[in-house]
Amino acid sequence: METKPVQFKNLSREESYGYDRKTLDYIRNAAAHGLYEIRGMGAKRKLPNFDDLVFLGASMSRYPLEGYREKCLTKTVLGTRFAKKPIELDIPITIAGMSFGALSANVKESLGLAATEMGTSTTTGDGGMTPEERRSSKILVYQCLPSRYGFNPDDVRKADAIEVVIGQGAKPGGGGMLLGQKVNPRVAKMRTLPEGVDQRSACRHPDWTGPDDLAIKIQELREITDWEKPIYVKVGATRTFNDVKLAVHAGADVVVVDGMQGGTAATQTCFIEHIGIPTLAAVRQAVNALEDLDMKGKVQLIVSGGIRTGADVAKALAMGADAVAIGQGVLVALGCNGETYFQNGTHHDAIADYNALGTAPGFCHHCHTGKCPVGVTTQDATLEQRLTPAVGAKHLKNYLKTLNMELTTIARACGKQNVHHLEPEDLAALTIEAAAMAGIPLAGTNWIPGKGF
Amino acid sequence: MERLTFDLATQPLRELNTFLHNDAKDGKARHVTVLNPDGAHNIAVGLDCPVEVEIVGHAGYYAGGMNKSASVTITGSAGTGVAENMMSGKVHVKGFASNGAGASAHGGLLVIDGDAGLRCGISLKGGNIVVGGSVGSFSAFMAQAGRMVICGDAGDALGDSLYEAVLYVKGNVKSLGADAQYEPMTDEDIAAVASLLDQAGLDHDPKAFRRIASKRSLYHWNADANQEY
Numbered sequence: 145m146e147t148k149p150v151q152f153k154n155l156s157r158e159e160s161y162g163y164d165r166k167t168l169d170y171i172r173n174a175a176a177h178g179l180y181e182i183r184g185m186g187a188k189r190k191l192p193n194f195d196d197l198v199f200l201g202a203s204m205s206r207y208p209l210e211g212y213r214e215k216c217l218t219k220t221v222l223g224t225r226f227a228k229k230p231i232e233l234d235i236p237i238t239i240a241g242m243s244f245g246a247l248s249a250n251v252k253e254s255l256g257l258a259a260t261e262m263g264t265s266t267t268t269g270d271g272g273m274t275p276e277e278r279r280s281s282k283i284l285v286y287q288c289l290p291s292r293y294g295f296n297p298d299d300v301r302k303a304d305a306i307e308v309v310i311g312q313g314a315k316p317g318g319g320g321m322l323l324g325q326k327v328n329p330r331v332a333k334m335r336t337l338p339e340g341v342d343q344r345s346a347c348r349h350p351d352w353t354g355p356d357d358l359a360i361k362i363q364e365l366r367e368i369t370d371w372e373k374p375i376y377v378k379v380g381a382t383r384t385f386n387d388v389k390l391a392v393h394a395g396a397d398v399v400v401v402d403g404m405q406g407g408t409a410a411t412q413t414c415f416i417e418h419i420g421i422p423t424l425a426a427v428r429q430a431v432n433a434l435e436d437l438d439m440k441g442k443v444q445l446i447v448s449g450g451i452r453t454g455a456d457v458a459k460a461l462a463m464g465a466d467a468v469a470i471g472q473g474v475l476v477a478l479g480c481n482g483e484t485y486f487q488n489g490t491h492h493d494a495i496a497d498y499n500a501l502g503t504a505p506g507f508c509h510h511c512h513t514g515k516c517p518v519g520v521t522t523q524d525a526t527l528e529q530r531l532t533p534a535v536g537a538k539h540l541k542n543y544l545k546t547l548n549m550e551l552t553t554i555a556r557a558c559g560k561q562n563v564h565h566l567e568p569e570d571l572a573a574l575t576i577e578a579a580a581m582a583g584i585p586l587a588g589t590n591w592i593p594g595k596g597f
Numbered sequence: 598m599e600r601l602t603f604d605l606a607t608q609p610l611r612e613l614n615t616f617l618h619n620d621a622k623d624g625k626a627r628h629v630t631v632l633n634p635d636g637a638h639n640i641a642v643g644l645d646c647p648v649e650v651e652i653v654g655h656a657g658y659y660a661g662g663m664n665k666s667a668s669v670t671i672t673g674s675a676g677t678g679v680a681e682n683m684m685s686g687k688v689h690v691k692g693f694a695s696n697g698a699g700a701s702a703h704g705g706l707l708v709i710d711g712d713a714g715l716r717c718g719i720s721l722k723g724g725n726i727v728v729g730g731s732v733g734s735f736s737a738f739m740a741q742a743g744r745m746v747i748c749g750d751a752g753d754a755l756g757d758s759l760y761e762a763v764l765y766v767k768g769n770v771k772s773l774g775a776d777a778q779y780e781p782m783t784d785e786d787i788a789a790v791a792s793l794l795d796q797a798g799l800d801h802d803p804k805a806f807r808r809i810a811s812k813r814s815l816y817h818w819n820a821d822a823n824q825e826y
Contacts, residue, residue, distance in 0.1 A: 179818065292701040292720055296684055297643050297663040324817060336703070336722040336741045338761060341816040346739060350700035350719040351659070351678035360638045361678075364659045367614045368643030 180414055182321055184511025184521065186314050186407040186450065186472060191422045193405065194456040196578030197571050198587065201557040209556035216552040217562040220467050222444045223305060223374020223397040226366065230397075231283060231305050231374055233467065234263025235548045236563060237457055240402075240448050240471035241287050241307065241378070243269025245322055245331045246409030246511065247475075248528035249276050251520055254478060254536025256280025261537070262544045267307060267469070270320055270345055272334050273299040280533070285376065288365070290319065291345040293335040297368060305398075306365050307376035308358070310387075311347075313406030313423070313449040315415040316380030320345030323410060326514035328523040358394040366395075376400050381426030381449065382419070388433035388445075398444045400469065401430045405450030407472040409521060410512030423449040423460075425581035431464030432583075440464070454550020461551070462566035463582060477543035478536045479518040481508050485530040492530075494518055601626040605640075606633035614642060617667075622646040636676065641669050644686070661688040664705060677714075680707045683724055696733070699726045702743065708797040715752070718745045721762050727797035737764050738774065746793045748801050759811035765790050767806050776815045780808045 159165065173181065202208035209216065223230040239255050246269060247255075253276045259266045265283035272294020273286055286303030288295060300306060311317060322331075324340040332339040352361045362375050377391040378400035391399045403423025408416065427447050434440045447460045448469035460468050472480075483505045484491040494505070497517035501510045511521035519530025555563045558570045572587035573579035579586040580593035603613045613631065621629065622645060631652045634640055638657035641650045644667035652660065655673035665684040674692030681697065683705040690698075693711035700716065702724025709717075712730035721740035731749030738754070740762030750768035757774020764777075765786070773779075782804070790803040 292682060292722070295682060295701065296703060297645065297665055297682070298684075300643070300663070301645075321818075338816070341760070342818040344739075344758070344815075346720065350716065350738075351681040351697040353696075357658070357677065360658045364639045364642050364662050367611065367639045368663055370615055370618060371611070 180412045182323070182410050182512050183413055183416070183509045184407065184409050184411075185416075185509040186405045187417050187420075188509075189417055191405060191450075192424050192575065192577045192581055193422060193450055194424060194459045196424070196575045197459050197573055197582060197584060199455075199458070199462070199554055199558055199570055200572055202559040206559045208559050209561065211553050211556050214556060215561055216556050217564075218548060218552060220564070222446070222467060223376075224444070225374075225397045225442055226371065226395065227305075227374040227397050228370075228372045229304075229374075231265060231285075233265060233283070235544065236461060236465075236467040236551075237262075237544055237547055238264050238285075238446065238467055238469045239266040239474055240406075240469035241267035241269045241285070241309065242471055242475075243271040243322075243409065244274045244277070245269070245271035245326060245335070245523070246521055248519065248522055248531070249274055249330075250528055250531050250533050251475075251478060251536060252277040253280045253533040254531065254540055255474065256284070257533060257537035258540035258544060259283070261541050262548075264544070265304070268303075270322075271331065272296070273302070274334075278302055287378075289345070290347060290349045291335075292350065293337075293345070300365065300368055303373060305374040305376060306369070307378050307400065308362065308365070308396075309378045310391075311380035311382075311402075312378070312408065313380045313402035313404050313420050313426075314408035315411045316382045316420045317347060318411060318415050318419070319347035320408070321410050321412075321512075323512050323514065326512075326523045331523055355390040355394050358391075362395045374398055376446070378402060380404075380406070380419075381421045381423065381429075384421070384426045384429035385433045385436075388430045389437060392434070392437055392439050392443050396443060398446060398466075399430065399434075400446040400448065401426050402469075403427075403447070403449030406448055407475075408511075422581065423447065423451075424578060427460060427463045427465060428581060428583045434464070454547040455554060457547055457551045458554040458563070458566060459571065461563055462570050463568055463584075466564070473543070474540060475520050477540050478520050478531060479539070480516075480520050481505050482518055485518040486535055487530055487532075494530075599626065600628045600630070602630045602632060604632045605635065605637055610637055610639065613640070617641060617644050617648060617650070621648040634671075634673075638676065641667070644669070647686070655692070664688055674711070675709075679709075680705070680724075683707065693730070694728075698728075699724055702726070704743075706793075706796055708799075710799075712749065718743075718762070718764075721745065725793055727793050727799065729797070729799050731768065734771070735774070737762060740764075744789060744793060746790055746797075746806070748794075748799060756809050756811075758815060759809075761811065763789075764809040765806040766809065767801060770807075770809075773809065776812045777809050778812045780810050782806065782808050 220233040220236040260282040266281045267285040285305045322343040374397040376398040377396040381403045404420030444466040447465040451468045494517040516522040573584045634654045636657045642662040652671045657676040659678045661669035670689045675690045680688035681700040683702040685704045689708045694709045694713040696714040699707040701720040703722045710729040715733035717732040717736040719738045721743045723742040727746045734752035741760040747766045751770045754774035756777030
């Protein structure tokens with residue numbers, strides 16, 4: 145009789161670190177299709193982030209403010225450098241640029257309604273300005289993107305500020321891709337494209353190529369708007385120190401820096417996970433650049449990419465940002481990755497629709513398919529009804545209110561009457577990586593790696 | 598006031614543009630002459646009324662940018678991005694034009710009597726462009742709608758990644774870009790070229806032009822289009 149080998153259960157099932165099941169899946173998928181994967185949302189891998197910082201609340205050496213009663217200002221002014229009409233916000237939390245096309249018209253309207261109630265701004269995206277979002281948004285930032293889809297001077301004149309988009313954190317150096325299933329008749333018409341094509345967005349602007357050209361382009365936008373509107377320049381975080389300096393040189397009123405955790409509606413996974421630097425590192429570089437040019441407070445800084453909580457907002461401000469912009473958090477507030485959607489006064493189970501996409505609530509990144517089970521990132525006539533503007537606006541308003549309460553309560557605990565008084569000195573880092581990237585001392589020490597002891 | 602002259606040697610550009618946006622729109626001038634442009638950038642940008650502007654000399658970047666309804670003539674040459682994102686109206690360059698002429702124009706007519714640089718008609722979105730001379734490489738890159746008539750030659754990669762825009766070339770084409778192809782000229786094409794040449798005031802035989810349009814093989818993402826994206 146043959147003897148069976150002894151089974152060492154754990155050893156014989158040891159998973160490889162380099163060739164784990166995710167990597168095996170990736171290779172098999174590549175072998176099956178010959179195309180890179182495209183998906184939505186931002187980087188999923190573990191990155192140093194704002195959770196790696198903590199606040200040093202007031203104690204003996206600092207005097208706190210009463211958490212609920214004492215005044216703590218949140219007013220934020222953007223675009224004070226050249227614009228005759230700077231943007232005045234009630235809170236330093238804005239809605240990031242997301243396109244009509246990626247999002248449904250209902251969602252764009254929800255964003256406008258909630259932002260208006262909270263006294264903050266919304267931003268258009270690749271695909272132009274819809275009447276719904278202009279109507280619903282008191283303060284609307286109009287993006288000028290490489291593709292120039294739907295870009296026109298009437299909307300430039302209708303906007304409250306203009307954001308020249310050089311790149312975004314999810315894909316610095318890359319253009320976009322709106323897959324055909326989202327190019328419905330209205331989207332196609334706005335973008336001057338045939339219906340249903342897989343639409344590629346350019347990665348470079350058609351009429352300028354470098355920072356010296358951009359200076360002239362910005363001047364053109366100023367001339368067209370008679371120098372009234374603030375001009376923002378948005379960059380994906382890579383060589384942030386140099387890029388922010390060049391944006392300032394080109395004449396930006398406001399610089400928007402989007403870290404690699406920033407989301408997208410559809411981009412190659414290899415971009416999302418492998419191009420760009422974490423937001424934490426980008427904020428430090430951006431602030432250093434402004435300080436180096438003596439432009440802190442003259443050119444405002446908006447930070448985006450993985451801002452989820454009021455604590456994240458407070459940390460970004462303490463590091464030197466003037467405001468933040470939120471995309472994915474906003475979508476989650478509207479129902480993204482939720483198990484149910486709310487329609488006709490009741491909750492409906494969406495799990496079967498997630499399953500049909502091969503995913504489940506909590507893991508979904510299928511924005512690119514246009515089959516969003518909760519009606520957020522879709523152009524489908526049936527699915528988009530799963531989110532109505534009033535319901536979406538109510539949830540988003542609550543989310544923004546919560547963030548703002550968290551922000552002010554942290555500021556008060558640090559003894560600040562104005563959230564813009566938060567400073568790097570209020571922070572400590574929990575990891576060496578975060579200390580090095582954020583330029584914040586490791587908790588319990590005076591040590592910032594790279595800065596000596 | 599029917600006619601008005603701005604001298605950029607003594608008057609700031611901002612005054613000219615503000616006048617064109619406001620007073621000209623209110624009908625205070627039908628014809629504006631701009632003297633001594635001296636290559637200044639952003640002359641007559643964002644116009645929004647049927648005023649006629651004549652720039653006597655050379656213009657810098659973005660002359661006539663985002664034009665709507667107005668008619669802008671440049672007697673000399675124009676810098677980068679002339680008539681970029683034009684919506685309607687006409688921009689006429691009597692000399693040469695630099696890179697990105699008529700970039701992303703949604704409508705209107707851009708006429709360049711001389712040659713145009715790189716990327717002429719890039720991202721064209723419905724405007725028409727007539728070039729009396731030749732165009733540089735990567736012209737009509739990703740052009741989505743509208744027509745381009747090129748009376749001279751074209752550089753490399755003409756019409757790369759074209760969508761629905763149509764190009765007509767009389768001279769030699771160094772190379773076509775990805776997804777662009779020659780197609781037979783129909784009577785409709787000949788009539789379109791004749792009409793555009795007539796509007797541009799150029800005298801060529803419309804039958805001498807070749808038609809270039811999209812193969813549409815990149816409209817849907819697939820593994821067989823090796824590295825063509």
